[in-house]
Amino acid sequence: MTAAGTRTDGALAGVGLLDRERIVARPGFNRWLVPPAALAIHLCIGMAYGFSVFWLPLSKSLGITASTACPDLTLASALFTTTCDWRVADLGWIYTLFFVLLGSSAAIWGGWLERAGPRKAGVVSACCWCGGIILAAIGVITHQLWMMWLGAGVIGGIGLGLGYISPVSTLIKWFPDRRGMATGMAIMGFGGGAMIGAPLANLLMNAFKTDSSVGVWQTFIVMAAIYFVFMMGGAFGYRIPPAGWRPEGWTPPAAKSTMITTKHVHLNNAHKTKQFWLIWAVLCLNVSAGIGVIGMASPMLQEIFAGSLIGLPDVGFARLDAGQKASIATIAAGFAGLLSLFNIGGRFFWASLSDKIGRKNTYYCFFVLGIVLYALAPTFAGMGNKALFVLSFGIILSMYGGGFATIPAYLADIFGTQFVGAIHGRLLTAWATAGIVGPVVVNYIREAQIAAGVAPGPTLYTGTMYILAGMLALGLIANALIRPLSDKWFMSDDEVAALQAKSAAVNAGPTGSFGIGTGGLDAKAMLAWAVVGIPLLWGVWVTLRATFALFG
Numbered sequence: 001m002t003a004a005g006t007r008t009d010g011a012l013a014g015v016g017l018l019d020r021e022r023i024v025a026r027p028g029f030n031r032w033l034v035p036p037a038a039l040a041i042h043l044c045i046g047m048a049y050g051f052s053v054f055w056l057p058l059s060k061s062l063g064i065t066a067s068t069a070c071p072d073l074t075l076a077s078a079l080f081t082t083t084c085d086w087r088v089a090d091l092g093w094i095y096t097l098f099f100v101l102l103g104s105s106a107a108i109w110g111g112w113l114e115r116a117g118p119r120k121a122g123v124v125s126a127c128c129w130c131g132g133i134i135l136a137a138i139g140v141i142t143h144q145l146w147m148m149w150l151g152a153g154v155i156g157g158i159g160l161g162l163g164y165i166s167p168v169s170t171l172i173k174w175f176p177d178r179r180g181m182a183t184g185m186a187i188m189g190f191g192g193g194a195m196i197g198a199p200l201a202n203l204l205m206n207a208f209k210t211d212s213s214v215g216v217w218q219t220f221i222v223m224a225a226i227y228f229v230f231m232m233g234g235a236f237g238y239r240i241p242p243a244g245w246r247p248e249g250w251t252p253p254a255a256k257s258t259m260i261t262t263k264h265v266h267l268n269n270a271h272k273t274k275q276f277w278l279i280w281a282v283l284c285l286n287v288s289a290g291i292g293v294i295g296m297a298s299p300m301l302q303e304i305f306a307g308s309l310i311g312l313p314d315v316g317f318a319r320l321d322a323g324q325k326a327s328i329a330t331i332a333a334g335f336a337g338l339l340s341l342f343n344i345g346g347r348f349f350w351a352s353l354s355d356k357i358g359r360k361n362t363y364y365c366f367f368v369l370g371i372v373l374y375a376l377a378p379t380f381a382g383m384g385n386k387a388l389f390v391l392s393f394g395i396i397l398s399m400y401g402g403g404f405a406t407i408p409a410y411l412a413d414i415f416g417t418q419f420v421g422a423i424h425g426r427l428l429t430a431w432a433t434a435g436i437v438g439p440v441v442v443n444y445i446r447e448a449q450i451a452a453g454v455a456p457g458p459t460l461y462t463g464t465m466y467i468l469a470g471m472l473a474l475g476l477i478a479n480a481l482i483r484p485l486s487d488k489w490f491m492s493d494d495e496v497a498a499l500q501a502k503s504a505a506v507n508a509g510p511t512g513s514f515g516i517g518t519g520g521l522d523a524k525a526m527l528a529w530a531v532v533g534i535p536l537l538w539g540v541w542v543t544l545r546a547t548f549a550l551f552g
Contacts, residue, residue, distance in 0.1 A: 020117030025239040030519035031174045031247075036528040037237030038167030039189040041122055043532060044227040045129055045163040046193015048098045049343070050336050051152075052298040053198045055088045056329065057205055057214040061140060064214060065322050079146040086145055088299060089443035094136075094153040099291060099435025101157025103428040106165045110425045113165060121166040122235025128159030130228040137220035163231070164190060165425075166238075173241055174517070177250045188344050189532075191401050195340035196539035197223070198298070199546070202330055230532075237528070241516060248513040263490035264416030270423045273489055275414050278482045283407050284430035284437070285475030286366055289374070289468045290400025292438030293393060296446070297339055298332040303456035304381050304389075313384065317456035334546015335390065341543055342394040343401040350402025351409070359410035360479060366399040367476035374469035381458035414485060441467055 015021045025031075062068045062085045070084035078090040113121045135151025138144075171185065201219055208215030270276050293300070302325075307315030309328045320328070354362040373392040380389040408424050415423055445464045454460050519525065 018117075018120040018123055020115070020120070020240065023117055023119050023239050024242050025245075025516045027515035028519075029239055029516050030522060030525050031241075031517040032519065032521055032525040033237060033528050034167075034171060034174050034239060035185045036525075036532045037234040038171060038185065039532040039536075040230045040234030040237070041125065041163045041166065042187075042189025043193045043196060043536065044231050045125070045160050046190040046340075047197030047201075047223070047227070048095070048102075048156075048160055048193070049191070049294050049340060050194030050198035050201065051095055051098070052294070052296055053201050053205075053329070053332070053336060054216055054219075055091045055296075056299050056302070057216050058091050058140070059085055059088050061085060061143065061214050061216065064212065079149070080144065082143045087447060088296075089447045090145060091148075092296070092439045092443035094149060096436050096439045097149060097153025098157045098160055100432045101154055102160040102164060103430070103432025103435065105158045105161030106428050107425050107432075109162060110165055113162070117240065118166045118170045118238040119235050121162045122231065122238060125159045125163035125166060126228055126231035126235060128155050129163060129231065130159075130224040132156030132159060133220050133224040133227070137217040137224070140217035140220065166235075170238060170240055173245075175247075177247050187347050187401075187405055191343040191347055192340055192536060192539065194294075194336055195338075195344070195543055196535050198336040198340070199330075199334060199539065199542040206326065206330075233531070242514060245514060245516060247517055263487075264419065264496055265414075265423075265485065265489050266491055266495075267419040267423060269489055270415055270419065271426060273485060275482055275485055276423070276427075278478045279407070279410060279414065280427055280430045281478040282363055282410075282475055282482070283403060283427060284434045285471050285478065286363070286370075286403040287400065287431055287434035288438040288441070289370060289471050290397060290403075290438070291434055292442035292464075292468065293396065294336075294339060294343075294400070296439075296442045297336045297393075298329070300461055301332045301335045302328050303460055304458050305384070305386060306456065308384060308386070331546055334543055338390065338543050338546065339393060339397045341540065342398045346398025346401035347405040350399065351405035354402075354406045354409060359406055359413055360482060362402070362406055363410070363479045364476070366403060367472045367479060370396055370399055370472045371469045371476070374465045374472065377465045378458065378462040381461070414482070416490070437471075441471075 060067050062083070067085040068083070070081070073081065073084050073087070075090060078084070078086055109121075132151045132153075132155035135155065136148045137151075139147030139149075139151060201223065204219040204222055205215040208218035265273070302309070303317050306317040306328065307313060307320060307324070309331050310324060312320075312324070315324075317325075350362055350366075373396055377389065377392055380392060407427065411423050411427065442464050445467065446460060449460050449463065450456075521529070
């Protein structure tokens with residue numbers, strides 16, 4: 001063995017438990033232990049997608065059976081009131097903060113992650129995400145909305161960003177022979193978190209509910225504890241390969257000119273091009289439409305279909321008693337989980353399809369199909385057709401997830417591969433922006449409709465659906481305007497060679513497997529996969545069971 005593949009106790013003297021040097025893999029390590037470590041973190045932080053299950057219970061945290069409404073309540077006064085129940089729109093800002101801070105923290109601390117290593121980033125992510133939820137629980141107990149915003153939204157949002165980016169580059173390094181699969185596994189976990197978390201939260205809230213509590217703060221504490229255990233296990237499961245490592249028997253394939261360009265744009269110039277901002281708009285508008293729906297999935301289904309969810313088609317939402325509302329909340333939590341299932345599947349389906357039809361054509365599918373489905377959603381709701389309504393939003397959410405999986409390749413097509421990771425990090429500011437635009441549009445249009453006297457039902461969300469369709473129409477225009485870059489933006493061959501020489505120098509030493517990465521799905525790897533796989537299968541089972549109840 002060379003120094004590239006071995007460590008001694010002396011070599012680790014002075015190296016901290018969380019330092020990057022501590023987690024360099026040793027001979028005998030199985031690379032298939034890394035994906036479940038990544039999933040352990042992503043499945044936990046992915047609960048951000050399922051937080052809508054808390055909005056309606058929290059809107060009655062004082063009144064318990066009905067909201068204690070204050071007609072003169074403003075957003076500013078809602079932050080500090082202890083006598084008025086919060087509006088759903090006020091709570092929805094937590095969801096907005098999630099994705100604003102996710103995109104911002106990913107862009108700000110992406111470089112630090114590469115230096116510090118995925119273990120340290122994973123531990124910080126666990127502390128921020130779980131600590132933020134605990135602070136939010138205290139906010140519920142003291143009825144202080146600003147504390148919930150700060151805890152779950154800001155601190156938790158930073159944890160989301162660090163947790164989201166922590167495994168991606170690590171998995172690519174461990175699976176150079178299967179890069180698409182590797183990144184897909186990480187992104188899949190984030191998309192699937194709500195499928196586990198939403199029904200779990202609903203079970204816990206029902207268990208903790210009393211005559212004086214809606215059970216949310218207790219649920220926050222229990223979920224934070226569970227998530228902390230899983231995330232810390234994932235963080236300490238991370239390993240990185242030594243310099244020069246390659247899978248046993250694998251050699252890098254010859255380069256193929258399959259991209260629109262085989263040249264490269266420097267990171268410092270990418271944002272100066274109109275193509276960057278057009279792609280930024282494409283991602284922002286696609287995500288804004290989808291993220292707004294995810295944030296209100298549970299209340300939307302309950303208010304639109306109300307009694308029909310439990311076999312009482314003539315009973316509106318306002319006429320349901322507490323027990324009936326609890327029953328439809330369970331079904332709605334399943335709806336949120338079902339959307340998560342479509343979100344997961346879309347990340348694989350659409351990304352794979354884009355390899356065949358191209359990235360631009362894939363986004364054409366997103367926008368054209370999305371416009372049609374959003375425009376038809378009010379009709380499906382008015383018909384009371386749950387199957388078409390749910391299927392429509394399932395397809396919409398598949399395209400939402402597919403947009404995230406497809407955008408890195410779109411960037412590589414236009415800007416080349418030399419700086420695509422860093423360019424992608426900057427593009428995530430579009431996600432942060434969408435985290436504001438989407439939920440605000442959905443939440444405040446709903447509040448405006450209620451203030452105008454519109455009762456909970458299909459018409460409550462009609463205007464929202466048409467506006468979201470209009471946003472996708474703008475995205476369609478932006479996508480149509482994207483063209484290949486002119487030659488002036490590309491680096492010269494000498495500039496590219498100089499950059500690549502630095503990487504070549506790092507890998508100039510011995511290469512090979514060094515006895516690392518072998519083993520496949522052995523007993524230890526299968527146990528690690530079971531730890532994350534069993535909760536995921538439970539989420540799928542609960543989701544499918546709720547789907548049958550939805551259409552029963």
